[in-house]
Amino acid sequence: MTFAxxxxxxxxxxxxxxxxxxxxxxxxxxxxxSLREVAKRAGVSHAxxxxxxxxxxxxxxxxxxxxxERLSERVRExxxxxxxxxxxxxxxxxxxxxxxxxxxxxxxxxMMGGMMREDPLCTCLHxxxxxxxxxxxxxxxxxxxxxxxxGPDTRSVxxxxxxxxxxxxxxxxxxGKVSAETPEEVARLAALVCDTVADGIQIRH
Amino acid sequence: MTFAxxxxxxxxxxxxxxxxxxxxxxxxxxxxxSLREVAKRAGVSHAxxxxxxxxxxxxxxxxxxxxxERLSERVRExxxxxxxxxxxxxxxxxxxxxxxxxxxxxxxxxMMGGMMREDPLCTCLHxxxxxxxxxxxxxxxxxxxxxxxxGPDTRSVxxxxxxxxxxxxxxxxxxGKVSAETPEEVARLAALVCDTVADGIQIRH
DNA sequence: ACCTGAACACCGTTCAAGT
DNA sequence: ACCTGAACACCGTTCAAGT
Numbered sequence: 001m002t003f004a005x006x007x008x009x010x011x012x013x014x015x016x017x018x019x020x021x022x023x024x025x026x027x028x029x030x031x032x033x034s035l036r037e038v039a040k041r042a043g044v045s046h047a048x049x050x051x052x053x054x055x056x057x058x059x060x061x062x063x064x065x066x067x068x069e070r071l072s073e074r075v076r077e078x079x080x081x082x083x084x085x086x087x088x089x090x091x092x093x094x095x096x097x098x099x100x101x102x103x104x105x106x107x108x109x110x111m112m113g114g115m116m117r118e119d120p121l122c123t124c125l126h127x128x129x130x131x132x133x134x135x136x137x138x139x140x141x142x143x144x145x146x147x148x149x150x151g152p153d154t155r156s157v158x159x160x161x162x163x164x165x166x167x168x169x170x171x172x173x174x175x176g177k178v179s180a181e182t183p184e185e186v187a188r189l190a191a192l193v194c195d196t197v198a199d200g201i202q203i204r205h
Numbered sequence: 206m207t208f209a210x211x212x213x214x215x216x217x218x219x220x221x222x223x224x225x226x227x228x229x230x231x232x233x234x235x236x237x238x239s240l241r242e243v244a245k246r247a248g249v250s251h252a253x254x255x256x257x258x259x260x261x262x263x264x265x266x267x268x269x270x271x272x273x274e275r276l277s278e279r280v281r282e283x284x285x286x287x288x289x290x291x292x293x294x295x296x297x298x299x300x301x302x303x304x305x306x307x308x309x310x311x312x313x314x315x316m317m318g319g320m321m322r323e324d325p326l327c328t329c330l331h332x333x334x335x336x337x338x339x340x341x342x343x344x345x346x347x348x349x350x351x352x353x354x355x356g357p358d359t360r361s362v363x364x365x366x367x368x369x370x371x372x373x374x375x376x377x378x379x380x381g382k383v384s385a386e387t388p389e390e391v392a393r394l395a396a397l398v399c400d401t402v403a404d405g406i407q408i409r410h
Numbered sequence: 411a412c413c414t415g416a417a418c419a420c421c422g423t424t425c426a427a428g429t
Numbered sequence: 430a431c432c433t434g435a436a437c438a439c440c441g442t443t444c445a446a447g448t
Contacts, residue, residue: 013413029319031236034439034440034441035440035441035442036439036440044414045413045414045415046415046440046442047413047414047415047442047443047444048413050442050443051411051412051413055442056442105319109318109319112375112379112380113314113379114234114310114314114378114379126381129380129381129382130382133380133382151401152397159373159376159383159394159397159398160369160397160401160402162372162376162383163368163370163372163373163376164369164372164402165368165372166375166376167368167369167371167372167373167375168364168372170371170372170375171364171368171371173319174317174318174319175317175334176331176334177334177338178364178367192357192364192365193364193365193368193369196356196362196365196402196405196406197365197369197401197402197405199404199406200401200402200403200404200405200406201401201404201405218431218432239420239421239422240421240422240423241420241421241422249432249433250432250433250434251421251422251423251434252423252424252425252433252434253432255422256430256431256432260422261422261423
């Protein structure tokens with residue numbers, strides 16, 4: 001990738017640290033990730049990361065934030081790809097959400113495991129999460145405007161739909177009771193859960 | 206509670222350790238819980254806990270297991286309290302699940318945060334979790350037998366219902382986007398989500 | 411400006427030794 | 430049988446010092 005360092009200065013240490021941390025995260029989980037090991041893998045001393053991140057939490061925040069941006073992108077694609085079809089939009093957005101989450105177990109645990117409940121130091125992380133969740137809101141809102149979905153109010157329906165999608169991802173990841181070995185099986189379950197919710201919020205004629 | 210120790214022998218150190226750990230858990234979370242601090246609060250040396258637990262994970266497992274037993278009890282009560290009424294059973298079981306979980310944030314994060322994905326050393330933990338989840342299965346199975354609920358098969362319907370209930374609890378706990386400050390608000394949202402699922406799986410006449 | 415090396419206060423875990 | 434105290438190998442974080 002890059003030829004031997006000529007000085008003790010690193011080219012782009014911040015990026016190298018994030019990449020090393022992402023690798024270590026999927027290998028050992030957030031609890032087993034040590035900043036010293038990250039620094040070692042990036043080829044610097046254990047104190048060097050503090051030039052780029054205030055502390056360990058700040059590095060994990062950066063990884064979580066990048067995760068929300070990518071998840072957001074995937075859900076947006078499902079929205080874009082199925083215009084004027086709220087039921088399919090809901091199913092495809094849900095499938096994208098659950099597939100993305102289950103493909104990256106440790107990253108998802110980091111993002112969804114309650115790291116966001118801390119001090120509002122990192123507004124960027126909250127903004128990235130907000131943006132990802134925004135697309136689910138739009139799917140429901142558009143469906144209600146089109147007269148396909150009903151329910152008492154948009155917020156209530158969003159909570160129901162998002163709970164089902166998010167819950168399925170968490171159960172596959174953490175419960176050990178909902179087995180979905182292949183990506184196809186994950187997608188099948190996600191579609192099933194989304195269709196059940198769609199049946200529950202659909203206006204009947 | 207107990208009068209001064211006469212010897213360096215502790216009366217029931219195992220129990221004391223669990224209680225100290227439970228307190229520390231809700232105060233600082235699983236990541237901030239140290240075995241040395243638990244030992245200090247129980248009034249023993251930092252090596253003493255190893256007489257009763259193989260390692261830190263074993264202590265956390267014991268706490269998680271007790272949690273599943275209590276959660277199971279609450280869901281079972283909802284089942285018992287509403288015989289021959291699957292729709293109400295589902296709603297009340299869901300409300301019990303979400304309320305219990307949100308009342309004990311750190312304990313629930315410990316139980317549901319992926320601790321169970323480890324080696325099958327602790328069969329007791331898995332059995333306790335299995336038992337808790339069993340009641341949701343029964344609610345759906347009974348509802349399908351009674352001709353109230355439909356769906357392709359019981360397993361699929363259970364996954365949809367459990368996903369919605371579990372997902373709501375996780376979103377309230379971890380997302381920072383679904384706010385439910387009071388127990389009443391939590392119960393209202395849980396009932397709403399359960400009713401949406403019930404609408405989705407109900408057989409229509 | 412960017413990184414190093416030593417230092418500090420913590421960890422989990424082990425083990426010989428005490429009662 | 431049950432607990433202690435010292436010891437080991439790790440942590441995260443800080444900071445004077447180097448280039």
